[in-house]
Amino acid sequence: MLNNGMDSLKRGFSSYLEYTETIKKKENPELEDYLILKQAILSTHHGVEILLKCILNKQSEFLIVDDIDNNYKFAYKEKVDKGYQSIFQTSKAQKIHTITYEEALSRVKYLSDNDLSEQLEKKLKDLNTLRNALSHAEVSIKDIEIEKIFENLLLDLDVLFKRAIGDEYTVFYGYSEIKANYNKYMEYLSEHQMLIKKRTMDALYVAQEKTEQYSGQNEVIYIEDILIAKKFLKELQEDLDFGMDLYNGYCSGKTKIKVTQDGHISFWADDIKNEYLIKFKSMIICIPSIKSNESPIVIFESDNDSIEPEYESFISEDGECLEGLCILEEPKNIIYDPKKRYEFNMRCESDESFTILEHYTEVRFLKKRIFGCFNIQGLVYWDFHALLRVAKNKTGKEFAEFLEGMLERMLKVGE
DSSP states (O other), rough: OOHHHHHHHHHHHHHHHHHHIIIIIIOOOOGGHHHHHHHHHHHHHHHHHHHHHHHHHOOOOGGBBBBBOHHOOOOOOOOHTTTTTOOOGGGTTGGBBBBBBHHHHHHHHHHHHHOOOHHHHHHHHHHHHHHHHHHHHHOOOHHHHHHHHHTTTHHHHHHHHHHHHOOTOSSSHHHHHHHTTTHHHHHHHTTTTTTHHHHHHHHHHHHHHHHHHOTTEEEEEEEHHHHHHHHHHHHHHHHHHHEEEESOOOOEEEEEEEEEETSSEEEEETTTEEEEEEEEEEEEEEOTTTTSSSOOEEEEEEEEEOOGGGGGGOOOTTTSSSEEEEEOSOOOOEEEEEEHHHHHHHHHHHHTTSSOEEEEEEEOOSOOEEEEEEEEETOOOOOHHHHHTTTTTOOOHHHHHHHHHHHHHHHHHHH
């Protein structure tokens, strides 16, 4: 029953994925192309029905039977006498009728202790309506209606079935396993006094929910949308501090990261009072094992950037960056001329009559590259220097794929 249901669910969502990645992107899709949505609906519906019955069957075999008639009674006695695991192994199997999809959904809601949210219940009822329409009539269904049902449906089903069926059910989303066992993981981290890791995983959980960027343990998230990156960073920095290592050797024990209004990322190194700026290209997040004391790793890719024409003569000789001295007065003044920066610093050191204004160094990086690695302070992290050497000639996408492969190899070695 379990394997049957999981196979249908996999087929259904594979069909829907093919639709989103190929059919939907066609300029002029043919009517035949949309038959893949029919397959998605029918297979997903079948998988859901079987797995709902699987939930009930774990509780009691009686719950999946439509009518306890003479056929069922005979089959039940045969099951007991011959030591079968199920009535569907008996000679009366073909004459026993199980409950309908609608009844299975209703019994899971009312006769089990599983948390079936109103949102998921509505989606599953809508899925049943679509399935019936496809099975019994020639219909025209707007693809937007199908997309509404399938949006986050697999994730919600994963959580429901993982909690109700247990480890026998293999989740399709790695994040689903975390969500289904969230309370258990938080209890484990509390019991083992891993409080920083607990705050970290709690922040990651909220960030993934708010951004809909999902990852399981030892998996990778790749983000190119700066607004999503902004939301993610906000949650991670609510009660946590980053450490920073950049490609050129710069590092900081406490770093604050923010997204600027013009599409740049600002990194403030609190211990040395420096600000580093890049044009955002991508962000990669590696999610570690929850029960380890490892930090999630956040990696940024910078993009090629341009500067105002009047400052081009002050760019470093290798074209890598533009360094400035930011003086905090009204209005804020940034000095890019190396001679003027030198004169200011010398007066600060040697001229006792000079009024030293609050200031800091600002460096604007201008080249596309894997820019730096960031970890949560207080947790174990990787050798960033070695990691950045590997990343030297890779794009963010290529490096994310490299990290995925590395994590898979590490898991196999661990097993």
